Amino acid sequence: MSSVEEAPAATPTERRADRSADRSKDLPPGTSPVPPSRGPSPSRLWSRDFRLFFTARTVAMLGDAMLPVALSVGILDAGYGPSGVGYALGSWTAALALCMLFGGALADRLTPRRLMVWADGVRLVVQSVVALGFLLGTPSLWQIIAAQVVSGVATAMFQPGVASMVPAVSTDVQRANGSLRVAEALAALFGPALAGAMVAALSPGAVFAVYAATYGISGWCLLALRVKLVPQAAEGGSLLRQLADGWREFRARTWLWGVISLYTVYGFTVAGVSLALGGVMIIEEHGATAYGAAMAAFGGGCAVGGAIAMKARPQRPLLAGAAALTLFTVYPLAPALGLPPWAVAAGWAAAGVGCAFWGVIWATTVQTQVPTALLNRMYAYDVTGSLAAMALGRTFAGPLAERLGGQHVLIGATVLALGCCVALPAVPAIRGLRAVTAAADPSPAA
Secondary structure, eight states, rough: OOOOOOOOTHHHHHHHHHHHHHTTTSSSSOOOOOOOOOOOOOHHHHHHHHHHHHHHHHHHHHHHHHHHHHHHHHHHHTHHHHHHHHHHHHHHHHHHHHHHHHHHEEEEHOOHHHHHHHHHHHHHHHHHHHHHHHSSSSSOHHHHHHHHHHHHHHHHHHHHHHHHHHHHHHSHHHHHHHHHHHHHHHHHHHHHHHHHHHHHHOOOHHHHHHHHHHHHHHHHHHHOOOOOOOSOOOOOOOOHHHOOOOHHHHHHHHHHHHHHHHHHIIIIIIIIIHHHHHHHHHHHHHHHHHHHHHHHHHHHHHHHHHHHHHHHOOHHHHHHHHHHHHGHHHHHHHHHHTTTTHHHHHHHHHHHHHHHHHHHHHHHHHHHSSHHHHHHHHHHHHHHHHHHHHHHHHHHHHHHHHHHHHHHHHHHHHHHHHHHHHHHHHHHHHTTTOOOOOOOOSSOOO
16 A cells, blocks of 8 residues: 655644545445554553553463474474474474465454464464373374474464554554564574473473463463454455455555565575575584574574664655665675674674564554555465465575585575665665554554
């Protein structure tokens, strides 16, 4: 959706009315546009509903960060080998990617909170069964894989609703996204360490039990929200019709499909390849301790980037976000150049700053520019493309490194990263999109 140009002679009240009218024309009868981001105000941000939502997301993200450690150790201890770990993690990702679009459509039909609570309940039961399996003996590999498939489907039902819930629980969307990004970075930093300590002191089953409990806490917090949510999908329309309508609206917004198209290329050629090969090269060159320090630095950088994004209010958000994303080019470049461990850690910290800043700006832009009735489906298209691209990138990273050499592949990823960052602002609709800054009713309709 394009931004509204303001006439020089218009008063602030007239400008707000014009902007509201322009945004409302895309909505079905009886719905309201997503409220725009307000200026900083701690009282508005940390309302009761946002505190509950923040708690739900933080606890769940901490559990998600613990899962790979518990799953890897549990499967290896059971004797299923590295391939078993790959099958389990891959099945979860595949189920998530395949079902994400339907999750977006269902969130519009059933309301995001209702679907998210049900998804949390399913994941609570599934991961509790896995925990019992490890605590009482050794579950079979097919049982573990089946559980992760069901969990992946439930996550696909949960995730699209996150986008539309943020503006429903906070009137300062950008600060809310920044707070969540900082929490995500800290969870990614401390979750694996906590899981490793619990595995060493107790067992993988204990980690799965804690992991299951995080979904119980998340579901309870979401159930306690007081926001009034109504279904946004037209009555009588099928899921396929909803997806088709969402695709039509998606294509109508050049800035939206332009960014997602470029980021799909970016995910395949840069992010997916770098995440797969960067750690391998650091471990081979400097050892696992250096890799752990680099990952910790990246997580710290993400926390800093999220905090900066809470304060920054760029008038051209996607232009500012693209500039910040150039910092991520250091992620593949640092290991490719064989820099000393301290330099790699410093480079990855800078990459984390840029990555988190872009993430907050992009989420805020989508949540404030796209009408509420379309938001869940738009987010589903975004995540599906990103997941598929990064999965393909990780799949091809190994064969490419064997054929061309890891250093050459990472240098190529650096060049392509810069190319994508230059291409983003080269698109007029992306470069010219202006932030929505008008004040709105503090009680948004979702």
